Amino acid sequence: MSLxxxxxxxxxxxxxxxxxxxTLIESSGRRGIPLKIVxxxxxxxxxxxxxxxDPDESGxxxxxxxxxxxxxxxxxxxxxxxxxxxxxxRWHSRRAVRDPPGDDDDLSTGDRHLEAVHGAVVGTIDAxxxxxxxxxxxxxxxxxxxxxxxxxxxxxxxxxxxxxxxLWNLWYNSGNxxxxxxxxxxxxxxxxxxxxxxxxTEEADIEGAxxxxxxxxxxxxxxxxxxxxxxxxxxLIMAEVHARRGELxxxxxxxxxxxxxxxxxxxxxxxxLPPLEASDVPTQDAxxxxxxxxxxxxxxxxxxxxxxLKRFGEPVKYAFxxxxxxxxxxxxxxxxxxxxxx
Numbered sequence: 001m002s003l004x005x006x007x008x009x010x011x012x013x014x015x016x017x018x019x020x021x022x023t024l025i026e027s028s029g030r031r032g033i034p035l036k037i038v039x040x041x042x043x044x045x046x047x048x049x050x051x052x053x054d055p056d057e058s059g060x061x062x063x064x065x066x067x068x069x070x071x072x073x074x075x076x077x078x079x080x081x082x083x084x085x086x087x088x089x090r091w092h093s094r095r096a097v098r099d100p101p102g103d104d105d106d107l108s109t110g111d112r113h114l115e116a117v118h119g120a121v122v123g124t125i126d127a128x129x130x131x132x133x134x135x136x137x138x139x140x141x142x143x144x145x146x147x148x149x150x151x152x153x154x155x156x157x158x159x160x161x162x163x164x165x166x167l168w169n170l171w172y173n174s175g176n177x178x179x180x181x182x183x184x185x186x187x188x189x190x191x192x193x194x195x196x197x198x199x200x201t202e203e204a205d206i207e208g209a210x211x212x213x214x215x216x217x218x219x220x221x222x223x224x225x226x227x228x229x230x231x232x233x234x235x236l237i238m239a240e241v242h243a244r245r246g247e248l249x250x251x252x253x254x255x256x257x258x259x260x261x262x263x264x265x266x267x268x269x270x271x272x273l274p275p276l277e278a279s280d281v282p283t284q285d286a287x288x289x290x291x292x293x294x295x296x297x298x299x300x301x302x303x304x305x306x307x308x309l310k311r312f313g314e315p316v317k318y319a320f321x322x323x324x325x326x327x328x329x330x331x332x333x334x335x336x337x338x339x340x341x342x
Contacts, residue, residue, distance in 0.1 A: 121155075122148075123148075123149045123150050123153055123155060124155040124228050124229065126145045126146070126148040126149045127145075127146070127149050127155070127228065127229040127233070127234060128228070128229070129141075129142075129145040130142050130143075130145035130146035130149065130234060130237050131229070131233070131237070131304075133145060134237050134240070134311075135307050135311065137311065139240075139241045139244055139245075140241070142237055142241060143237070143238055143241040143242075146234040146235075146237040146238050146241075147234075147238060149229075149231070149234045151231040151234060151235070152231075153231075154227055154229075154230065154231060154266045154267070154268060155227065155228045155229065156225040156226060156227045156228065157225060157226050157227075157228060158225045182200070182201040186200075186201065186296075186300070187201065190297060191273060191293075193272065193273060194271050194272075194273055194297060195262070195269075195270060195271060195272045196269040196270070196271050196297045196298065196300070197297070199269040199270070200269065200297075200300045200301065227267075227268075230268050230269070230298065230299065230302075231266065231268065232257075232258045232268065232269075232294075232298050233295075233298065233299055233302075235254045235255075235257050235258050236254070236255070236258060236291055236294055236295055236298065236299075238254055239251045239252075239254035239255050239258075239291055240288065240291050242254065243284055243287045243288050243291060244284075244288070246284060248278075248281070248284060248287055249278070251287055251291070252276055252278065252281060252287060255276060255281075255287070255290060255291060255294060256275040256276055258271065258294050258298060259271050259273040259274070259275060259276065259294070260272070260273065260274070260275050269297070269298060269300075271294075271297070271298075276290065288312070292308060292312050292314070295308055296308075322338060322339060322340045323338050323339050323340065324339075324340055325339060325340045325341075327339075328340075
């Protein structure tokens with residue numbers, strides 16, 4: 001087949017007619033569009049050269065062999081472009097199958113795309129990356145992401161009356177007969193003077209068997225905004241990474257940045273506690289225990305406590321909801337004490 005035939009048919013099949021002219025038998029997808037254009041251009045020029053084209057349509061230009069050559073170059077260029085595009089798409093598709101994206105690809109890609117657009121949005125993405133990497137124990141990556149977050153900002157999700165806050169619905173819109181309360185140990189095990197207790201909870205006018213109960217104070221209003229992250233979470237992430245690296249002094253400094261503030265321009269909890277001295281947390285284990293304690297009181301209601309306990313190897317003391325027996329029968333790894341008895 002001649003170069004002319006290749007230019008006309010491209011990836012489709014070509015057949016030679018009785019008069020020796022090549023005709024396009026088939027082409028498919030987007031490649032068919034440029035090939036039809038090529039076919040039309042070439043047929044017009046050939047007919048004009050043979051005296052078959054209408055002079056009004058061709059303008060007499062295509063009848064000159066010298067003017068047909070640019071048409072051929074354009075045709076070849078269109079076919080090559082179409083083939084290159086199709087090849088690149090097939091290569092990309094095969095590569096995507098061979099190398100599926102990681103769990104954090106969406107966040108890290110979005111971070112790069114938004115970097116020059118909205119600082120608060122980028123901070124939220126970096127905070128989510130830092131949290132994800134911490135949970136997966138990729139501590140170096142967690143530190144890098146947390147370090148990028150602007151701690152003078154706080155990103156919140158604004159709720160409206162038509163888009164109600166699910167936490168408000170869960171804890172305060174449950175009717176008079178059923179109210180969610182804070183765990184008694186949350187107050188009992190807190191360090192004396194920790195002002196975050198009164199940020200998160202308040203005493204309820206209900207007396208329990210062991211004393212007064214606490215209401216959850218946050219998100220009482222239907223339109224209460226919920227923070228995507230708290231700035232001190234990033235400080236505690238960096239402190240934990242420093243501690244795990246053995247950099248205890250820098251870790252203690254970051255913990256004190258969480259403990260000591262008594263006010264904040266942001267709507268965030270402040271502990272207003274005295275700073276820790278080196279003698280208070282002399283070992284790596286002691287400092288990690290303090291970081292876990294600070295995460296408990298700083299990140300209350302954020303849903304991170306369970307993953308923290310798992311990550312630190314702490315035992316889970318209570319199982320409040322038993323696993324259905326049918327689920328336990330299908331999964332032998334479920335502890336028997338968590339299963340509903342027959």
